[in-house]
Structure formats: C-alpha cells, structure tokens
Amino acid sequence: MTPAQNTAADAGPKFVIVIQQKGGAGKSTITVNLAAVSGRSSLMQNDVEDAAVIAAGIDPQGSLETWADQVPEETLPFDYLVTRGEVGVLSALQKDPNRKRVVVDTPGFMEIDPDAAWGADPLGESRVADALREVLDLADLAIVPITPEWLSWAPAEFTIERILKPRGIPFMVVINLHDPRDGDTALDKVKKWIDEHDYPRVPDPIRKYKIHAHAAEDGLTVVEYKESGTALRAREDFMNLALSVEQAL
Numbered sequence: 001m002t003p004a005q006n007t008a009a010d011a012g013p014k015f016v017i018v019i020q021q022k023g024g025a026g027k028s029t030i031t032v033n034l035a036a037v038s039g040r041s042s043l044m045q046n047d048v049e050d051a052a053v054i055a056a057g058i059d060p061q062g063s064l065e066t067w068a069d070q071v072p073e074e075t076l077p078f079d080y081l082v083t084r085g086e087v088g089v090l091s092a093l094q095k096d097p098n099r100k101r102v103v104v105d106t107p108g109f110m111e112i113d114p115d116a117a118w119g120a121d122p123l124g125e126s127r128v129a130d131a132l133r134e135v136l137d138l139a140d141l142a143i144v145p146i147t148p149e150w151l152s153w154a155p156a157e158f159t160i161e162r163i164l165k166p167r168g169i170p171f172m173v174v175i176n177l178h179d180p181r182d183g184d185t186a187l188d189k190v191k192k193w194i195d196e197h198d199y200p201r202v203p204d205p206i207r208k209y210k211i212h213a214h215a216a217e218d219g220l221t222v223v224e225y226k227e228s229g230t231a232l233r234a235r236e237d238f239m240n241l242a243l244s245v246e247q248a249l
C-alpha cells in the first residue's frame with residue numbers, strides 16, 4: 001500500500017454504535033454523553049467549523065431528535081445528525097476527513113422477528129431494520145448497555161449472539177444504571193453474568209444519578225452539569241467509557 005492510499009483509508013471517521021435490543025438500558029443517554037466527553041477531548045479538535053465528533057440517531061421515532069430540540073447547538077462539543085431511518089446519510093460520512101468519530105444511537109428492536117432461525121438475520125424487513133443494517137455495516141465498535149436489572153440481560157445476549165457476532169463486529173458491554181446506594185451485590189451479579197459469557201466489559205459501571213434523567217429533559221450533557229460531587233462522578237463514568245472505547249478502536 002502506498003502512503004497516499006494509507007492516508008485515504010485513515011481519513012474517515014470511526015463509527016461507534018450503541019445497540020441493545022431492549023429500550024431503557026441507556027442507549028440514547030450513552031450516545032450523547034460519550035459524544036460530549038470525546039468531543040471535548042484535545043484529540044478530537046478540528047481546524048474547521050465541523051465538529052470532529054458526531055452523535056447520530058437513526059430512530060424513525062426520533063428519540064435523539066427530541067433531546068436535540070432542547071439544545072442550543074452552538075454550545076455542544078459535537079454535531080448531531082438525525083437520519084430518521086433514511087439509509088445513505090451515515091454512509092456518506094465515511095470519507096469525510098474532518099470527522100473522527102460518529103457515535104450512533106439506535107432504536108430498540110424487540111418487535112423484530114425474535115423467532116428467526118439460528119444463523120438467519122433476525123432483523124427482518126422494515127425501515128428500522130434497513131437503518132440498523134446500514135450502521136452495522138459501518139460499525140468499527142459496538143457498545144451494548146446492560147443494567148443490573150436482569151430483564152436487560154437476555155436482550156443483550158440476543159444482540160451480541162444474533163446481531164454482532166455473526167457480522168464479526170467488535171463489541172463491549174457496559175453496565176449502566178448502577179445505583180451506588182444499592183451496594184455491590186447486584187453489580188457483582190451482572191458482572192459475573194457478563195464475564196461468564198466471555199463478553200468484553202467496560203471495567204466500571206455508569207452510575208445511576210438523577211441529574212442524568214433531568215439532563216435528558218433539559219437537553220444537557222454531562223460536560224455541562226452544574227459543578228458538584230455528583231456531576232464530577234457522572235462525568236468520570238463517561239470519561240472512563242470514552243477511554244475504554246478509544247483503547248478498543
């Protein structure tokens with residue numbers, strides 16, 4: 001390979017997708033806050049007006065859009081992009097030399113053919129399925145959120161075994177919504193479950209803090225929380241996640 005080809009291959013962004021079959025495990029929260037902390041990093045600065053980091057949402061229902069409507073865009077350390085499930089928009093970013101990371105929020109897909117035969121693509125035929133297949137083709141890394149609540153475990157396993165592994169997409173499980181007031185029993189249980197499945201895991205969980213839920217309503221990200229002990233801990237969780245992501249890329 002010539003040096004010129006090398007540069008061309010490195011020119012486009014890396015795609016990190018946040019995916020989990022079940023809703024409520026924190027895909028949208030993780031997308032905007034991961035984009036925010038990595039967008040703040042000195043590694044992700046650009047000379048041009050385009051931000052190096054994009055948070056993208058492919059949900060035709062527009063969950064990222066609802067959040068983004070609350071935000072004064074010029075204050076964000078990342079750009080956001082809402083495709084509403086339109087195929088082709090994200091692929092068009094592949095060669096953009098000004099973009100370094102695209103973090104993609106995906107919708108849940110509980111409704112999609114869970115009974116498809118092993119080895120068959122269970123995503124089926126729909127606008128969401130087509131949008132998901134596009135980001136799966138683009139993905140350099142998948143983040144699968146799971147909670148100490150066991151209801152999210154089987155959908156995480158389904159996502160990994162039926163969607164990610166057959167495509168050879170590298171992935172990491174991250175525990176979200178760990179309530180520090182609960183002690184470590186539930187946390188240890190979910191860690192054990194992940195480790196028994198030999199799934200790569202982000203070492204530390206993302207803790208459950210009320211400010212995250214309020215922030216979603218107010219269109220804030222973790223880099224903008226009013227200074228407090230909780231705000232620092234909340235930010236630390238996403239900085240740890242960003243570090244694990246960068247190590248894996």
Ligand SMILES: Nc1ncnc2c1ncn2[C@@H]1O[C@H](COP(=O)(O)OP(=O)(O)O)[C@@H](O)[C@H]1O
Nearest residue numbers: 023024025026027028029207208209212213216
């Ligand atoms: N670490 C957290 N601490 C507190 N609330 C959280 C946390 N992560 C997610 N939430 C809240 O839980 C709900 C579901 O999260 P969300 O990111 O919308 O999940 P998903 O996109 O996977 O459906 C939202 O109300 C969100 O504000």
Ligand SMILES: [Mg+2]
Nearest residue numbers: 027028063106
């Ligand atoms: Mg969501």
